[in-house]
Amino acid sequence: MAKKKVVKTNAIRLVEQKKIAYHEYSYEWSENHLGAAEVATKLGQNPAQVFKTLVAIGNKTGVIVAVIPGNHELDLKKLAKASGNKKVDMLHLKDLEQTTGYIRGGCSPIGMKKLFPTFIDQTAKTFPTIIISAGKRGLQLEIAVGDLEGLVQGELVDLIE
Numbered sequence: 001m002a003k004k005k006v007v008k009t010n011a012i013r014l015v016e017q018k019k020i021a022y023h024e025y026s027y028e029w030s031e032n033h034l035g036a037a038e039v040a041t042k043l044g045q046n047p048a049q050v051f052k053t054l055v056a057i058g059n060k061t062g063v064i065v066a067v068i069p070g071n072h073e074l075d076l077k078k079l080a081k082a083s084g085n086k087k088v089d090m091l092h093l094k095d096l097e098q099t100t101g102y103i104r105g106g107c108s109p110i111g112m113k114k115l116f117p118t119f120i121d122q123t124a125k126t127f128p129t130i131i132i133s134a135g136k137r138g139l140q141l142e143i144a145v146g147d148l149e150g151l152v153q154g155e156l157v158d159l160i161e
Contacts, residue, residue, distance in 0.1 A: 009135030010101065010111030015143065018151060023142040024134060029105065037070045039140060043131070047071040050131045050140070051124065053107045055100060055116075058085030063099060065118040065152070067109050067132065072121070072160040082119050082157040108135040109152050118154040120145070125156055 008016075015022050027042040040050035047070055054066045054074050064083045066074050080088040097103050100112040109118050109132060124130050124145045132148070134141035148154060 007136070009108070009139065011108040011133070011135035011141060014111045014151065015141065015147075020143065020147045020151065022147075023129075025131065025140040025142065027138055027140070029138040040070060040131075043140065045131060048123065049127050049129075051121070053109045053133055055091040055096060055107065056088045057091055058083050059087045060085045061117060063091065063114075063116045064088065065109050065112070065116050066121075066159055067118065067124070067148075067154070068121040068159050069123055074159060075161045078157070078159050079119060082155070082159065083117055102133075102135055103137070106133055106135060106137040106139070108133040108141070109148070109154070110141075111135055115153060118152040119157050119159060120149065120152075120154045121159040122156045123160070124148075 025043050037047045040047040050070045051067050052070045056064050056079060058064050061083055066079050068074050076088045093104055100107060102108060129142050129144050131140050131142045
């Protein structure tokens with residue numbers, strides 16, 4: 001029987017290159033169910049521990065990345081304050097792949113085209129590890145919060161409503 005070939009994403013390549021411990025999860029996905037809370041259910045994981053990656057544009061800094069628990073909403077005012085902007089808007093979905101190299105439902109904070117300022121919601125530190133997108137729909141990555149912080153030069157801040 002042929003062994004199933006695993007496709008390495010930029011996120012997984014970067015984590016392996018830096019010799020960071022991680023765990024990979026794969027699951028069946030559909031266009032209608034791309035939310036992090038739904039992913040948590042499919043993986044049998046705590047929804048507060050499965051984080052989603054959102055990309056925004058600040059009026060001063062340009063592109064910024066927010067990593068928040070999948071069962072919460074991003075507070076744009078808190079992101080603006082944390083990132084040194086007066087105003088922050090979500091990046092248009094049509095610009096996501098060109099800006100980050102990732103598509104909706106498969107956007108990882110690790111391995112984007114550029115290292116954008118990244119802000120991770122402070123609730124992440126209540127867990128030893130969090131689960132984030134591995135850079136492809138149907139693929140998640142569990143990583144220690146400190147390792148993620150170092151890899152994306154992230155900052156832990158309050159970001160949720």
